[in-house]
Amino acid sequence: MDKGKFQMNKERKLIYVILNDEDVEYDLEELPDQYVVYIRQQAGDPRDLPLVNTEIQNLFKDAELDFEEKVKPENHKADIVLAVKRSVVADD
Numbered sequence: 393m394d395k396g397k398f399q400m401n402k403e404r405k406l407i408y409v410i411l412n413d414e415d416v417e418y419d420l421e422e423l424p425d426q427y428v429v430y431i432r433q434q435a436g437d438p439r440d441l442p443l444v445n446t447e448i449q450n451l452f453k454d455a456e457l458d459f460e461e462k463v464k465p466e467n468h469k470a471d472i473v474l475a476v477k478r479s480v481v482a483d484d
Contacts, residue, residue, distance in 0.1 A: 426477050428462070430470035445472050452476065 433444055445461075452459045452474070462473040 426475070429459075429474045429476055431472040431474070432469065433471045441471055448472065448474070 431444075431448060433439075433441055437444070449459070449461075458477045459474045462475050
C-alpha cells in the first residue's frame with residue numbers, strides 16, 4: 393500500500409492499518425461501535441500532513457463512517473487523531 397497508514401475497502405468493509413511496515417487488517421464488524429484511530433506519518437513520507445489527513449478522512453467518508461478530528465495527544469506520538477463512530481453496517 394502506498395497511500396498512507398491505512399486504506400479502507402468499502403465493498404469488503406475492511407480497514408487496513410500499516411504498523412511498523414506490517415499490514416494489519418480489521419473487519420469493521422469486529423470493531424466496537426466507537427473507537428479512536430491514531431495515525432502517525434512515516435518518516436520520509438514527502439506529502440504534507442494536511443494532504444495525508446484529507447486522504448484518510450476521504451477513506452472514512454467513502455466507507456460511510458462518522459468521525460471527528462481530535463486534538464493530537466500531548467505525547468505527540470500521533471500526528472492525526474480521529475474519533476470514529478460506526479453506524480449500523482448493512483449486510484451485502
